[in-house]
Amino acid sequence: MFHFLLLFVCFELIHCAPQRNVRLPEVNPSALPQKPSTPQQLQPQLNGQPRNSPQELFQLQPQAPNVRPQDQSAFPSEGPNENNRQHHNQPQQPPPPLPPIGPPQISWGQCPQLEPTMEEKIKKAAVITKCLELTPVPTNITRESVELHREQVAACALQMEGWFNEKGTYRFDKAESEIKNKKLQKDIENRVLTYHKQCKEEAEEKFPISSQNLIAQIQLYQACMDYFISEVCGIEVGPSAPAEF
Secondary structure, eight states: OHHHHHHHHHHHHHHTSOOOOOOOOOOOGGGSOOOOOSHHHHHHHHTTOOOOOHHHHHHHSOOOOOOOGGGGGGSOOOTTHHHHHHHHHSOOOOOOOOOOEEEEEEEOTTOGGGSOOHHHHHHHHHHHHHHHHHSOOOSSOOHHHHHHHHHHHHHHHHHHTTOBOTTSOBOHHHHHHHHHHTOOOHHHHHHHHHHHHHHHHHHHHHSOGGGTOHHHHHHHHHHHHHHHHHHHHTOEEEEEEEOOO
């Protein structure tokens, strides 16, 4: 808004400047360089004989007053230019704002039970909001500081939702119980539980507890499960739709 007001003020100062009558200097037409009409007249110039330089040609042209481009509108317009002046006198309108983007559209395929309820979405949003309050955004924005902040928020959310046991490690048993509680089709549930075991072993192997990369271990497990569940259930993520109010 401030940027638009500043442009509007500058625009009004330019167009409200006092108008002046300026008379262009008269130039003798004979002083202007004559365009050669035949190849014979053009040839001496190409053979190195004296000819007008670009600077001399420029000096021979009629000189307009030394006026900045933005001051041209201060002079009275004539003929069809009057409509242009009236058009420029109208204040410029800012472009319309883009509509807000909503969440991506998700098709849950054969696993509609996995779609979170509105209550679950509200709880998750409240947890993230609380963790963002407890973990302020770093003032020195770097790739490392952003990654560290993301891990801190993720650890805070996992802690508030009870995903750590008394030893401070991830509760893979809780993840398995939640899969069973979704009541998926039996064949799909068995395949998802098989992938759960594989993803757990891979995450613990690449990021053991001794490496103190607990968040990286959890993120690898969750990414692994997201991939296989999407494949088994046929979940598809579409483009975001405009937000509804």
